[in-house]
Amino acid sequence: MTPLFSRGPFSRSGTGRAGLAALLCGALAAGGLAAAGVAVLEPGAASASSHREAPLISGTPQYDNTDLYAFVSPDKPDTTTIVANWIPFEEPAGGPNFYTFADDAQYDIHVDNNGDAQGELLFRYTFKTHTKNGNTFLYNTGPVTSLADPDLNITQTYDIDLIRLKNQHVMSDTKLADDVPVAPSNVGKASMPDYAKLRAQAVYKTAGGAATFAGQADDPFFADLRVFDLLYGGNLSEVGRDTLKGYNVNTIALQVPNDLIRESAGQPVVGIWSTTQRRNAQGYYSQVSRLGNPLVNEVVNPQKDKDRFNASQPWYDAQFLKNVTNPELPRLIESIYKIKAPGEPRNDLVDVFLKGVKGLNQPPNVRPAEELRLNTSIKPAMHPKRLGVLDGDNAGFPNGRRLTDDVIDEALQVVEGELVGSKNDLGDAVDKNDKGFEKYFPYVAEPTSGSRGRLAKGTTAGTDVRSQLGDALQPAGSSGGSGSGSTVLIAASAASGAAGILLLGTAVGWWRRRIRRPY
Numbered sequence: 007m008t009p010l011f012s013r014g015p016f017s018r019s020g021t022g023r024a025g026l027a028a029l030l031c032g033a034l035a036a037g038g039l040a041a042a043g044v045a046v047l048e049p050g051a052a053s054a055s056s057h058r059e060a061p062l063i064s065g066t067p068q069y070d071n072t073d074l075y076a077f078v079s080p081d082k083p084d085t086t087t088i089v090a091n092w093i094p095f096e097e098p099a100g101g102p103n104f105y106t107f108a109d110d111a112q113y114d115i116h117v118d119n120n121g122d123a124q125g126e127l128l129f130r131y132t133f134k135t136h137t138k139n140g141n142t143f144l145y146n147t148g149p150v151t152s153l154a155d156p157d158l159n160i161t162q163t164y165d166i167d168l169i170r171l172k173n174q175h176v177m178s179d180t181k182l183a184d185d186v187p188v189a190p191s192n193v194g195k196a197s198m199p200d201y202a203k204l205r206a207q208a209v210y211k212t213a214g215g216a217a218t219f220a221g222q223a224d225d226p227f228f229a230d231l232r233v234f235d236l237l238y239g240g241n242l243s244e245v246g247r248d249t250l251k252g253y254n255v256n257t258i259a260l261q262v263p264n265d266l267i268r269e270s271a272g273q274p275v276v277g278i279w280s281t282t283q284r285r286n287a288q289g290y291y292s293q294v295s296r297l298g299n300p301l302v303n304e305v306v307n308p309q310k311d312k313d314r315f316n317a318s319q320p321w322y323d324a325q326f327l328k329n330v331t332n333p334e335l336p337r338l339i340e341s342i343y344k345i346k347a348p349g350e351p352r353n354d355l356v357d358v359f360l361k362g363v364k365g366l367n368q369p370p371n372v373r374p375a376e377e378l379r380l381n382t383s384i385k386p387a388m389h390p391k392r393l394g395v396l397d398g399d400n401a402g403f404p405n406g407r408r409l410t411d412d413v414i415d416e417a418l419q420v421v422e423g424e425l426v427g428s429k430n431d432l433g434d435a436v437d438k439n440d441k442g443f444e445k446y447f448p449y450v451a452e453p454t455s456g457s458r459g460r461l462a463k464g465t466t467a468g469t470d471v472r473s474q475l476g477d478a479l480q481p482a483g484s485s486g487g488s489g490s491g492s493t494v495l496i497a498a499s500a501a502s503g504a505a506g507i508l509l510l511g512t513a514v515g516w517w518r519r520r521i522r523r524p525y
Contacts, residue, residue: 057070057072057250058070058094058095067092067094068092068106068108069092069108069284070092070093070282070295071281071296072092072094072225072227072297073089073225073227073255073297074088074089074090074091074278074297074378074407075089075090075408076089076278076380076406076407077386077406077409078382078384078385079261080390080445082261082447083386084263084264085261085262085263085264086261086262086263086264087259087260087261087447087449088259088260088261088262088278089257089259089409090113090115090258090297091223091227091255091256091257091258092107092113092255092257092258093105093255094253095250096222096225096253096254096256096453097253098252098253098254099456099458100456101145101191101456102143102144102145104190104191104193105191105222105256106256107131107133107162107256108284109133109134110284110285111132111133111282111283112130112131112282112291113130113131113280113282114128114129114281114282114283115128115131115260115280116278116279116281117129117267118276118277118375118377119268119276119277120269120273120371121275121277121368121370121371121372122321122373123321123323123373123375123377124171124173124174125171125174126170126171126269127168127171128168128169128171129166129167129168129182130167130168130169131165131258132164133164133220134162134163134164135160136161136162136163137159138156138158138160138161139159142159144159145159145160145190145191145193146158146159146160146193146197149199150190150197151203152204152207153189153204153208154187158190161187161188161190162220164183164188165183166181166182166186166218166260167179167180167181168181168182182212182214182216183210186208186210186220187207188220188221189204189205189207189220189222190222191222191453191456192222192254192452192454193455193456194456194457195457196457198455201453205221205452208220208221214263214266215262216266217260217261218258218259218261219257219258219259220256220258220259221257222255222256222453223257223448223451224254224255224439224441224453224454225250225254226443226450226451227250227439228250228437229249229250229434230245230246230247230248230435230436231249231250232244232245232249240342245434245435246434246436248436248439251440252440252454253454254453259447259448259450261447261448264382264383267382268382273369274381274382274383275362275367275380275382276382277298277379278377278379278406279376279377279378280296280297281293282294282295293317295316296315296316296318298320298376299359299377320375321373321375323360323374323375323376326376327356330352330355330356330359331351331353331356332350332352333352333421336348359376360374360375360376361374362379363395363404363405366400367379367381367404367406378406378407379404379406381406384401385401387399387402390402390408390411392410392411392412392415394413394416396419396420403416409439409443410438410439412437412438414434414436415434415437418433418434419431419433441454
């Protein structure tokens with residue numbers, strides 16, 4: 007076994023026996039499920055990330071919703087924060103066309119506040135892109151010191167509409183915000199020397215006590231996603247590495263008063279999911295992405311159902327029931343690692359997957375549907391535990407989902423029998439995000455900068471490389487001379503270049519004279 011397992015990442019306390027990280031797949035088969043006894047609220051959770059989860063959406067990343075989080079705000083417990091991310095695997099230096107929300111999309115956050123599997127509230131974000139100078143290839147034409155800086159060439163703004171619904175009929179449509187600026191992609195320290203200032207300027211407070219943010223952020227999901235190489239190489243040789251480390255996403259964060267989204271103080275449970283609708287050539291919108299408990303569509307649904315799930319609504323989820331009652335992944339794990347899969351049908355997963363945990367986050371008279379359910383009356387934990395409810399922390403997953411919740415480890419333990427008498431301490435050996443989260447809204451970490459590479463050889467941070475041209479022109483780690491030797495080499499190269507140009511000019515002159523001769 008590799009040294010990775012020496013720290014015992016598979017126990018609830020962080021120290022315990024080594025487990026099979028490949029069981030991630032099996033956990034995902036639970037489809038974001040959680041289950042618990044009424045007395046001890048012992049959950050089963052399977053939720054992770056939905057990066058590139060379906061054939062159609064994988065080709066259109068601007069519309070691909072990667073993760074959804076919902077939690078009672080730790081510093082403002084009378085509010086709920088919803089974080090939804092789009093555009094998977096954003097390479098920080100991926101210019102010159104950096105990452106923007108789509109102008110022809112509706113980015114929607116749905117709230118079901120009575121358990122009927124239909125949304126009663128819909129927060130709709132729509133974006134508009136602005137270009138100051140179309141005659142340059144640059145995203146920014148100089149250092150950017152504010153969101154209003156004329157050097158920020160490509161900018162976006164957005165509107166938010168709050169749409170109230172009853173039985174899917176619009177009852178009212180209220181504009182919550184108009185022309186709010188988006189935080190740009192973090193091009194690098196030369197372009198954006200104080201990115202934290204730009205982010206702060208992108209936090210906007212609406213009337214009624216809500217706050218909103220849209221812009222680039224570090225991808226908060228942490229997991230080893232190399233599961234697709236036949237379950238971590240078939241021999242656990244590929245585990246314990248945060249595959250998403252260093253990548254960014256585009257984030258929409260919304261903080262709203264609890265009283266705005268819940269039915270009443272007596273019925274505080276809300277179901278939340280997000281969707282993306284894209285406008286076609288005829289001007290009509292169609293839903294192309296959907297996310298509640300993540301990874302449901304990525305791993306639970308087979309190929310034939312993936313695109314259909316992305317276009318479907320929660321009140322039609324009965325059509326996907328068999329994917330949960332008879333999941334493929336535990337059987338696959340059994341065939342590779344000889345760990346016996348729990349018996350089918352998986353009724354232990356179905357009830358909570360579709361309804362929420364009874365006594366924790368299951369609304370009365372619930373209609374089964376795939377939603378991320380949150381009890382807004384449960385106060386934030388003073389010391390959050392990464393395994394959430396499974397470790398006695400009822401403010402965590404599967405009661406909503408916090409940024410720090412280790413949903414993979416929770417999922418692994420449940421899908422392999424935690425709820426049916428087969429106790430285990432399984433995990434994927436990735437217990438936290440590579441970046442720390444912030445204490446205040448929007449909570450997500452700042453995006454990784456595009457200038458994260460190593461400095462050129464012979465330079466130090468803050469050095470003007472124009473004063474050390476010889477060394478600066480050599481890539482870090484390359485061999486070769488330095489100092490005066492390099493300068494001589496550059497001078498010699500320049501002289502050779504000049505001589506070559508002179509020689510070429512002489513040759514061209516000779517050729518022109520020659521072709522004018524009659525013979």
